Amino acid sequence: MKYRAKFTKGDNVKFVGHLDLLRSIQRTINRAGIFIKYSWGFNPHQVFSIAQPLSVGQTSLGEYMDFELMEDISEDEVKQKLNAVAPRGIEILKVRRLNESEKKVAALVEYGEYKVILDKDIRDEQIKNFMLQDKIEVDKETKSGTKRVDIKGDIVNLKAQGNVLHTTISTGSMQNLKIELLVETLYKYVGFEYDEYKIDVERQDLYYMHEGKTLKKLI
Amino acid sequence: MDKKVSDYILKQVEKPVRYTGGEYNSVVKNPGDVDIRFAFCFPEVYDIGMSYLGLQILYGMLNERSDTYCERVFAPWVDMETKMRENDIKLFTLETGDEVRKFDFLGFNLLYEMTYTNVLNVLDLSGISIYSKDRGEDEPIVCAGGPCANNPEPLADFIDFFNIGDGEAKLDEVLDLYKEHKKSGGKRREFLEKIARLDGIYVPAFYDVKYNEYGTIKSVDVINENAKPVVGRVVVADLNTSYFPDKPIVPFLETVHNRITLEVFRGCIRGCRFCNAGFMYRPIRTKSVDTLMKQLDAQVKNTGFEEISLVSLSTSDYSGLPELADKIINKYSKQHISLSLPSLRIDEFSLDLMNRLQEVRKSGLTFAPEAGTQRMRDMINKGLTEEEILEGCRLAFEGGWNRVKLYFMMGLPGETDEDIIGIADLARKIVGEYFKVPKEIRANGISINISASCYVPKHNTPFQWESQNIHEEFERKQRLLRDEIKKVKQANYKYHDAKTSVVEGVLSRADRKIGKIIYDVWKKGARFEGWSDHFDYTKWQEAFLENGMSMDFYNTRKREVDEILPWDHINVGVSKKFLVKEKEKALRGEVTPNCKVKCNRCGDWRRDVGGVKSESICEMQRGGGIIL
């Protein structure tokens, strides 16, 4: 039986790196006493996949993972059992069974919605002008050196209220814009000094594009 | 936790989870609801400290008390220390983020000597007076325990009291007394006087050490009527009933040993003469298979760890091991929980067991002959003959193993170059065993990894009077061994830093005078000296020079058996008489049978119960019904 769970990465676990988070979830599943399917090989390991990892220090209200259980348990029971033994900061918000044919989260996810607390106030009009540019070019590191790329197409929306930024941007395996890079580019445009350690990022949710027009949550 | 240090700083340091706590099973209490706040410090970086079973035991035990909140603190890594000093942040605990200096107690666990400079650094980062004598009424009581506390003298100037022996045995009583004392508003000295009367509690300030002209000890005098002339080590008599955590903390960070650690028994029957753990953890106390399975079930359920490790000084000596291993494999292999058994003797049973543990990869096997020749192995009482080693290797090669790790020591008392060359000879014979096994049976290719550490004579061992090699001598022997091992092309040799061992040797057998050196070395910036890239020998050389003291006095000087040793007023339980006898037998090359064969009466393990002597708490000595 395949399942998808939506969970939080709260303040208590925001500094837990991606691999350590995977291990924590694996141990949470072990404690919950639900039996997950293992892949065999040299080192049997649980098979579960997580959509687009966050950077260390960022929190999220909408992370997703897929996993396969050995038994057929109700969605509610899975959720309850996991929440009873999850570390503080990780809360399972929703669980849904998947059909065999459904895409894995990692392949499905395309967009992420973020709330960013900045260390300075930004005015509406600054955002407007930023978005009115023909191109928003940045240097991106690739295997063959740095490249100038236009990220304008990766920004679905961008709004600011005082020092709070709301935005939805490409967050997927095909197209991806790092939220830090967007903020840095915006700061440069506005003429602010950028200090990556001074901004706080909270991911709101992850989406995919449904029939080419609407953004849909992963569950 | 309630972070007192800003995210801005945390984002700039390596592995910020070292400082943020909140792990599964970490304890949350309201500090306002408790009488006693205890900061428990393992003076190493989080990743190392969290791997230590002793921490989990004491943390769990203290937090069982509703009147106490035990929180953790570790030595901040150098990047964090810099940030803390720049921003004037005082050291805080992981649980609440509160400053350690506001606590009632700061307790250090002393696992090994190279953390002593970290102890001073933790005090300083906490804003607590470094020297015990300078501490005011509003500062925490600073205490320490763990294996190094069996020679507490090097840290005597910095620690208010030591707990000698098992932490589980006496701490409850100390805290009960403290609670009463705090309510009545007593002074810290009064509290120390009260606990100085307890077994296992050592208050160094209540003892005055006088020295002879050449620096040896003339006398150790009690200068407070509450203190005892000799402090006895306290031990838990029955591990089946003593506290063992059923909910150990599950770190987020991948620590050195991130798994269930199940202690099978305490003490060791072997009596290897170089090993202070082998004497210091006596007497022998085992857990029953039932107890172990119960403890294991709880830990598996409450942690979700996927690996179980059985630990004790020599797990093969536990006669319940076949039954225990069977039970664990039957119960847990289906859940993909693996079992690891460090410190197994290699024989038919253990190889068969390892096969059953589904070790697909046939990871390397480990032997610890400790010395290269039979003469030397007899001298150190390593009950292992060359035939046994070669037989074990042959069995392993036939079973498909082809990587062997061998542990040796160099610089043992009475060692000659022949003993060093013997290490390479033994490696060559092992290679020979491999080639005797038919091609169709053995795995392809053999590799032998040899590790030879530099021997450190330790307190409370039969070699506590012996001379340690100087680092130039260690280095000469390392070159000799390297050249010899080059001749065995299947073997590799791993070096150890000789200078670290020299300093460890100085600290292990030091007296109180060394406190000033530790202080000066710390002042020169020494930290994390157990990490080779942080250890700086020249700081120690300078400090000795500046204080007009000599390292030789502590490490190369041979002591007479009637010299008063700095730790003589601490009685760990194994008698000096026994150690002297063992030393003499060593010189004659005589072995002492292990405790299973015969009790050699290493000490008086009867306890005083209301004026009457109890029976021995050593299970081996008592005999009967014990499964070891």
Ligand code: SF4
């Ligand atoms: S009392 Fe006897 S059996 Fe017990 S540890 Fe000492 S020598 Fe061994």
